[in-house]
Amino acid sequence: LFRSTMFSCFTLELRIHSKVKHENIVRMHDVVEEGDVMYLIFELLEGGDIFDFIISNGRLEEKDAKRLFKQLCTGLKHCHDQHIIHHDVKLENCMLKKDRNGRETLKLVDFGLACVSPPGQKLQTFSGTAAYCAAEILAGTFFKFFLKQFPVLIVFFFFPLGREYDGRLIDAYSAGVFLYICLTGAYPFSQDLEVQHEEQADMRYLAALPFPDSVSKEARDLVLQLLHPTPEKRTTIEEALVHPFLVQQTTPRNGAEKDSNRCSDDDDVSGDEPQEMQMDETFRFDEEEWNASNEELADVSWEDQLTNDCKSF
Numbered sequence: 001l002f003r004s005t006m007f008s009c010f011t012l013e014l015r016i017h018s019k020v021k022h023e024n025i026v027r028m029h030d031v032v033e034e035g036d037v038m039y040l041i042f043e044l045l046e047g048g049d050i051f052d053f054i055i056s057n058g059r060l061e062e063k064d065a066k067r068l069f070k071q072l073c074t075g076l077k078h079c080h081d082q083h084i085i086h087h088d089v090k091l092e093n094c095m096l097k098k099d100r101n102g103r104e105t106l107k108l109v110d111f112g113l114a115c116v117s118p119p120g121q122k123l124q125t126f127s128g129t130a131a132y133c134a135a136e137i138l139a140g141t142f143f144k145f146f147l148k149q150f151p152v153l154i155v156f157f158f159f160p161l162g163r164e165y166d167g168r169l170i171d172a173y174s175a176g177v178f179l180y181i182c183l184t185g186a187y188p189f190s191q192d193l194e195v196q197h198e199e200q201a202d203m204r205y206l207a208a209l210p211f212p213d214s215v216s217k218e219a220r221d222l223v224l225q226l227l228h229p230t231p232e233k234r235t236t237i238e239e240a241l242v243h244p245f246l247v248q249q250t251t252p253r254n255g256a257e258k259d260s261n262r263c264s265d266d267d268d269v270s271g272d273e274p275q276e277m278q279m280d281e282t283f284r285f286d287e288e289e290w291n292a293s294n295e296e297l298a299d300v301s302w303e304d305q306l307t308n309d310c311k312s313f
Helices: 002-019 050-057 062-081 141-149 167-184 193-200 203-207 217-226 302-306
Strands: 028-034 037-042 094-098 104-108 123-129 154-165
Touching: 002 028, 050 094, 050 167, 062 104, 062 167, 062 217, 123 167, 154 167, 167 217, 193 203
Parallel strands: none
Antiparallel strands: 028 037, 094 104, 123 154
8 A cells, every 4th residue: 555655646746747847946857767666867956955055054145035035936836837736845845056157046846745736626634844834734633643642843644634725825834934044044933843833823923033133124024924824814925926025125124225226136036027016015914913012022132042942953
């Protein structure tokens, strides 16, 4: 049974790779079968993964995080347009390809947990990396039982959780965790998964997530929208691509505003013309709901919180 299930998953992965052809998704060149062994030949990604890059170099500058995050979102949008849910978006599955000029391009890899989900269809199985999972997955009764018996960070189920969820919003949530780590160099939640689930549902905790002072208000806003604990209120990947953080000049928190009529090469994150958009129409979160002015939560500096053993790499 296990062998048959794994073969079915492998076959599905091959089918998915035949459907996704995008500059921000790793390209599968060939499949070679030798006896009982099958080899998948992918393009060479000599830049390594973003997790290792942050471990070695620390958090990214916002302009670099913006560029890579937009590439991740365009790759995910291509998947969602093909009704494909990646199901395991994380830094380790985002690798870098260097061109002859040394410029790096993000490539989404590892579709081993991906599935096909037509619009309107809800999913019930758990698959992915728990540290990047949305609250609606971690809330599953069986999942909580499993955690107590096997407290691991990476788990994979083939059977139902007992509740339905939208796979596209699961990918969006994981992308929010990805963006937060790129901007801060730390996970947004505790690595104790029971505590993580409590933090994910706590609006006061989310509103007080620590950011470096240099991170713009647009970046903070997009992170909060992607990490919203209510799926119906969460920003989708398609909506994220038209958020001011990705389409407009951002305003640094230190007040050093850039000339809105200028756009340097470093600010170009897509190669497309910026879309005209009113900021007030896109900032959709409730200011009272996300109010981060609570003194009890704000009296700890972001540096202290990032060095907490539960949040740091």
